[in-house]
Amino acid sequence: MMTVGRAIPGLLVSVRSAAEARVALDGGADLIDVKEPTRGPLGAADRDVIEDAVRTVGGRTPVSAALGEWADYSGCDVPSGVTHVKWGLARLSECRSTDLGNMRRAALGAIPVLVAYADHRRAESPSPETVADAACRFRFPVVLFDTAMKDGSTLLDWLTLPVLARMRFRLADFGTKVAVAGSLDAGGIRALAPLAPDWFAVRGAACVGGRAGRVSAELVRQLRTIIHTNCVAADAG
Structure with a gap:
């Protein structure tokens, strides 16, 4: 098994407007993710909102x-300037090769992100x-572990740390990067630090x-500090 790189994980902040994107940048976000949370866990923002955020x-x-x-x-076409795109797999019973192939083609040059819902039974x-396994077989560049239902339950309410670790390190063997989400807060980041993910992905904790609510630069800065402090400590341990 390969050793996961020791770079400090990045902070992905989900925003719903160009104004929030600016605030997240001011706070030090490493990756800006545009979505509309009222439309679901991976709710698509309107195209003009995405384009405004990119600008x-x-x-x-x-x-x-x-x-x-x-x-x-x-x-619909992927807006210009977007580097990563992701779709959820709700209401799909399996990872069919046709769906995964079509998903990669639909990304149109952006990096396709395969999303794994921890509460998969609720999301069907x-x-x-x-x-x-599908990400490894079909060589997806990134996998996001998230929750489908935003009801206060977190990633670790559905998946144990050892189970996540097995998947994370297997994906690393195939060169696949990993982001973790699922109602993460400071405590969740600390608990997941031993996984050494490539990104911690947040919305609520940054708002x-x-x-x-609305994204706060100060909360983004605090989360970034927590990531750096705890991931350095995990490396040292």
């Missing part, structure tokens, strides 16, 4: 876009283990007023 970021960090669930995807999606 605001101006190449200072990568910009990803959530585009909804693959089962609902209508084939493939299990995280199945998604991780005043939770997931439906």
Whole structure:
């Protein structure tokens, strides 16, 4: 098994507007993710919102876009300037090669992110283990572990750290990067630090007023400090 690189994980902050993208940048976010949380866990923002966010970021960090669930995807083009795109697998019973191939093609040059819902039975999606296996077989560059239902439960309420670690390190063997999400807060980041993910992905923890609130530069800075402090400590241990 290969050793996972020891670079400090990045902080992905999900935003719903260009104004929030600017605030997240001011706080030190490493990756700006554009989505509309009222439309689901991977709710797609309107195209003009994504394009405005890309212009605001101006190449200072990568910009990803959530585009909804693959089962609902209508084939719209990926906005220019987006570096990563992701679709959920809700209501799909398995990771079919045709779906995965079409997903990669639909990314149109952006990096496709395969999403594993920890609460997969509630989402009627493939299990995280199945998604991780598919990512290895089909050479997806990135896997995101997330929760489908935003009801206060977290990633670790659905998957144990040892199970996550097995998937994370197997994906690393195949060169696949890993992001972890799922209602993460400071405690969740500390608990998941031993995984050495490539990104911690947050929305609610970076907002005043939770997931439906507004992004705060100060909260983003605090989360970044927590990542750096705890991941350096995990490396030292």
